[in-house]
Amino acid sequence: MQMWSVLVCGGAGYIGSHMSQWLAEQGHAVTVLDNLSTGHRQAVKWGEFIQADLLDESSLVRAFSGRRFDAVMHFAANSLVASSVADPFSTYRNNVAGTLNLLAQLRRWDIGKMVFSSTAAVFGQSSASLVDEQQPMQPINPYGASKLMVERMLADAWEAYGLSSVVLRYFNAAGALPEHGIGEAHACETHLIPNVLRAAAGQAPPLKVFGADYPTPDGTCVRDYVHVQDLARAHALAMNLMERSPGTHDFNLGSERGYSVMDIVEAAAQVVGQAVPFEVVGRRPGDPPRLVASSAKAQRELGWVRGWQDLAGIIDSAWRWHREQPF
Numbered sequence: 001m002q003m004w005s006v007l008v009c010g011g012a013g014y015i016g017s018h019m020s021q022w023l024a025e026q027g028h029a030v031t032v033l034d035n036l037s038t039g040h041r042q043a044v045k046w047g048e049f050i051q052a053d054l055l056d057e058s059s060l061v062r063a064f065s066g067r068r069f070d071a072v073m074h075f076a077a078n079s080l081v082a083s084s085v086a087d088p089f090s091t092y093r094n095n096v097a098g099t100l101n102l103l104a105q106l107r108r109w110d111i112g113k114m115v116f117s118s119t120a121a122v123f124g125q126s127s128a129s130l131v132d133e134q135q136p137m138q139p140i141n142p143y144g145a146s147k148l149m150v151e152r153m154l155a156d157a158w159e160a161y162g163l164s165s166v167v168l169r170y171f172n173a174a175g176a177l178p179e180h181g182i183g184e185a186h187a188c189e190t191h192l193i194p195n196v197l198r199a200a201a202g203q204a205p206p207l208k209v210f211g212a213d214y215p216t217p218d219g220t221c222v223r224d225y226v227h228v229q230d231l232a233r234a235h236a237l238a239m240n241l242m243e244r245s246p247g248t249h250d251f252n253l254g255s256e257r258g259y260s261v262m263d264i265v266e267a268a269a270q271v272v273g274q275a276v277p278f279e280v281v282g283r284r285p286g287d288p289p290r291l292v293a294s295s296a297k298a299q300r301e302l303g304w305v306r307g308w309q310d311l312a313g314i315i316d317s318a319w320r321w322h323r324e325q326p327f
Contacts, residue, residue: 004239005029007069008047009054009102010076012039015117015173015228017182019073020046022232033063034076042327043182054098064109071113071242072106073235074099080188081121081143081286088142095146100153107161112246114154115238118169120252120291122148130294131171133250140286155248164246166238168231171254171293175227175314176321183321184228192261193225193315196268197322200276207276209261211283220261222290224254227308227317237302251302254293259311271315 006023010016011032016039020030023046030047041049052059054076077095078084084091106114121144122137139145157163174193176183184194198204212219234253241249259267265276298304308314 002243003028004070005031005068006239007031007033007063007067007072009033009072009074010039010117012036012041012043012049013075014184014186015170015231016073016075017043017045018177018228019075019232019235020044021177021180021182022229022236026236031067031069038187040185040327043185045181054101055093057101060101060105064105069109069111071115071239072102072111073115073117074102075117077117077147079119079143080190081141082190084143084146085141091142091146092149095143096149096153099150103153103157103163106163112162112164113239113242114163114165115235116150116154116165116167118147118151118167118250119144120169120171120254120293122151122169123291125286125288126291129290130256130292131252132294133252133297151250158248162246164242165248166241167248167250168234168238169250169252169293170226170231171252171291172223172225173228173231174225175229175308175317177229178317178321178324181326183318183325185325185327192223192264193268193318194322196264196276197272197315197319199278200268200272200274201322207265207278209265209278209280210287212280213283214289216260216289218260218262221287222258222260222292224256224258224292225264225311225314226253226255226306227314230304230306230308233307234298234302234304237304241302249301251298251304252293252295253298253304254295255306256293256295258290258292263311264315267311268315268319271312271319
């Protein structure tokens, strides 16, 4: 098995910290770069930590100087949809200009591989029952647009500079690894499962269910969920793909099974052993009724198979993390 030296940008965040854990467990050398604006220093448990900012070129130069990386995995981004609508320039500055600065360092230091953390938001309001890579990309908010811009930048970087890349579009990351002391910890939590669990634990007001009049079986929005550790495994498989097939690649990552908001509420109630308080409120603008991934291409070309198949197991891992959340 080939050993890599990997720079994990945004490695103090939710998905980045799980990526670092997976790489270290497999014997790879990990270096974490994060500005700690939303990440947590306590989540950096594997490898060297460098506090740097993608918008500060001098800090990037210091991060790359004297170190040799085989690849960069790029998770750092402003990811809140609402704030991207309220302040799109900040989102474009961080997600697009920051990535451009990072790519300039890859070119400067002759690093030929990047795995990029993208999002289902690039598809906007897809009507497909399973969203595959051929669906039209029509983002409806600046966050999705910023990720799509970076996808285009990576395609151009391959044509012009020979930079190989794999774009991984997550649908809904969920779960945690409480046994390793890492999990989801956002100052402004917008993800459904943590908010359901916080409501169940009495740490937050009753869950707001945004709309119960959608054309779905129970009237609430349908999404799919994939454990964060399975996303980390997909990144490692992406490295193998670039070794054997240089170029640009893109994959959608999800469970291929849709769960409604009420499905999640009921599954969480079973896990925690008590009802989850909730209230139905009006729809949120821009929420598609259904968004479920087709991961057939990832299964076929990456050999990606989810280790966490059971929704209850995913929710239980998150619940064990939230009960003992150290940061």
